[in-house]
Amino acid sequence: MPAVPDAHLKCMSTHHLEGLDQLISIDELSDYLGVPVKTIYDWRLMGHGPCAIRVGRHLKYAIPDVREWLATQRESAPGRAASGGVTNG
Numbered sequence: 001m002p003a004v005p006d007a008h009l010k011c012m013s014t015h016h017l018e019g020l021d022q023l024i025s026i027d028e029l030s031d032y033l034g035v036p037v038k039t040i041y042d043w044r045l046m047g048h049g050p051c052a053i054r055v056g057r058h059l060k061y062a063i064p065d066v067r068e069w070l071a072t073q074r075e076s077a078p079g080r081a082a083s084g085g086v087t088n089g
Contacts, residue, residue: 021062021063021064021065022062022063023053023055023060023061023062023063024060024061024063024066025058025059025060025061026040026041026052026058026059026061028061029050029061029066032066049069050065050066050068050069050070051065051069
């Protein structure tokens, strides 16, 4: 998957209050990662994916948590799986 600049995360239409981490919805995370929402739910059931914040019935994701999780997904070298990588299945 090609790298997407952090600016994409910063431009998402969410509320941002001074001193609080910006939150994105599961739909926004799905769009950003280019995976179906169901995949994110499946990752959650398997204990993978970025940590979420439950707000009532909704799942929200803090951008610093998404960045941290993405860093664990980076290959250690081209063609080498990341140590924290999510496997298919």
